[in-house]
Amino acid sequence: METFRREYPAGAPVSGRSHVGVVGSGDLEVLLEPADDQRVQVTVQTSVDGFEAVWGRVLDRFFANFAGAARIEIRDCGATPGTVRLRLEQAVAELRSAAR
Amino acid sequence: MNKPFEADALVVDFLQRRSFIESRARERAREVLDAGSFRELLGPFDRLGSPWLARQGIVAQSDDGVVLARGTIDGEAALVIAIEGAFQGGSIGEVSGAKIAGALERACFDCERGRTIRPVLILDTGGVRLQEANLGLAAIAEIHAALLALRQHVPVVGVVSGMVGCFGGMSLTAALCSWLIVTRQARIGLSGPEVIEQEAGIAELDASDRSLAWSLMGGEQRAATGMADELVDDDSAQIGMAIRQAFASGARAQPRSADIDRYWIRLATIDPERMPEPAALRRLWSRT
Numbered sequence: 001m002e003t004f005r006r007e008y009p010a011g012a013p014v015s016g017r018s019h020v021g022v023v024g025s026g027d028l029e030v031l032l033e034p035a036d037d038q039r040v041q042v043t044v045q046t047s048v049d050g051f052e053a054v055w056g057r058v059l060d061r062f063f064a065n066f067a068g069a070a071r072i073e074i075r076d077c078g079a080t081p082g083t084v085r086l087r088l089e090q091a092v093a094e095l096r097s098a099a100r
Numbered sequence: 101m102n103k104p105f106e107a108d109a110l111v112v113d114f115l116q117r118r119s120f121i122e123s124r125a126r127e128r129a130r131e132v133l134d135a136g137s138f139r140e141l142l143g144p145f146d147r148l149g150s151p152w153l154a155r156q157g158i159v160a161q162s163d164d165g166v167v168l169a170r171g172t173i174d175g176e177a178a179l180v181i182a183i184e185g186a187f188q189g190g191s192i193g194e195v196s197g198a199k200i201a202g203a204l205e206r207a208c209f210d211c212e213r214g215r216t217i218r219p220v221l222i223l224d225t226g227g228v229r230l231q232e233a234n235l236g237l238a239a240i241a242e243i244h245a246a247l248l249a250l251r252q253h254v255p256v257v258g259v260v261s262g263m264v265g266c267f268g269g270m271s272l273t274a275a276l277c278s279w280l281i282v283t284r285q286a287r288i289g290l291s292g293p294e295v296i297e298q299e300a301g302i303a304e305l306d307a308s309d310r311s312l313a314w315s316l317m318g319g320e321q322r323a324a325t326g327m328a329d330e331l332v333d334d335d336s337a338q339i340g341m342a343i344r345q346a347f348a349s350g351a352r353a354q355p356r357s358a359d360i361d362r363y364w365i366r367l368a369t370i371d372p373e374r375m376p377e378p379a380a381l382r383r384l385w386s387r388t
Contacts, residue, residue, distance in 0.1 A: 001157045019144045022124055023161040024186030031144055031162060047159045075159050 002049050006059050008040040014068035018094035021087045028076040028084060030091045035069045046076035054081060062088050068095075117335040120261045121285055125184035128222050129169040131336040132180055132259075132343055137171030142199060150193045152232050161187045164195040168203050174344050178218040179207050185224030185264035192225060192270060193232035197239020204246035211253035218347050219250060221258045221277060226292065227268015240269040247276050251355055255279055257346045259339060260286040260319065260328070267292045275327075278355045279346040281339060282319035282328040289317040315378040325385045327356075 013034035130138045149160035165187035228236035258277030265287035293307035323331035
């Protein structure tokens with residue numbers, strides 16, 4: 001098991017919190033909450049060792065287009081990069097549907 | 101002129117179903133409650149994960165795999181406890197077990213003070229979480245004590261839909277429910293097929309023979325032998341309706357597990373040296 005963090009600059013806090021996914025085989029859990037320090041702070045805990053660089057690339061790409069300040073907790077059970085991206089998008093989509 | 105294909109109605113019916121098995125615990129809880137009434141207690145953001153798993157190199161889930169929800173069922177106050185089978189096989193650890201036991205105890209407290217609540221247990225679990233050993237076992241004992249106290253006030257309705265099924269100590273939880281709803285895909289047993297093969301040998305049970313495993317402990321067999329009360333399709337609407345009917349009819353006057361004489365008689369019909377085939381068991385036990 002490995003744990004690591006990443007940070008990205010951001011603007012105003014996200015509008016609320018959202019939770020998607022389960023810590024089940026090939027899946028992951030994402031908890032997204034607003035933060036008021038103009039940053040996105042991502043904590044990743046993963047069951048698979050040795051893929052920090054791949055995680056970095058997936059997260060860098062996703063947060064290049066994401067402006068809301070947030071604290072994000074990822075608990076992973078061997079998800080592929082595609083599934084990680086999907087769950088992040090789902091977490092953001094949940095925020096939007098809750099705001100409506 | 102094209103004659104409509106006979107199976108059309110079946111196909112339409114199948115396509116309109118919403119699979120309960122494919123839904124996760126939170127969705128399941130939401131679906132059995134009246135629309136819009138779901139309110140989660142001790143959810144993911146309360147971060148009540150297991151304190152033991154990370155020390156053993158296992159990623160914990162923020163709700164420890166148990167969803168507690170309040171809401172209404174047919175307008176009456178309800179409590180739904182749903183176990184997430186996808187996280188560690190729905191296993192019961194210290195925290196997940198305490199969530200279930202605490203919720204049942206609270207429901208009992210409310211019932212004792214005249215605030216009736218409809219409890220529903222959605223079970224999808226392999227039993228105790230081996231990584232938490234005695235703490236999980238102790239929690240399961242607390243769950244059973246709370247369930248026995250609660251079912252004196254109100255029927256406790258259980259649902260086992262699969263695909264994990266309901267095994268180990270938690271199979272006793274299923275057996276203690278006042279009314280138990282199962283699907284064909286569900287399996288209920290104290291030991292699962294793999295455990296039986298491992299402990300007693302492949303001659304006792306070949307766990308890779310799925311049809312054999314299901315013929316012994318599958319939902320259809322459990323319903324046909326009176327170990328479950330109702331067999332339904334894997335459809336959220338059907339399961340929701342079965343739960344509503346169970347509460348509306350008051351379930352059964354005497355819970356299955358309190359009907360001790362009946363099971364003594366049943367056991368007496370079996371020769372342990374020559375265990376009956378699943379079909380023979382149905383015939384044997386349909387008479388008692």
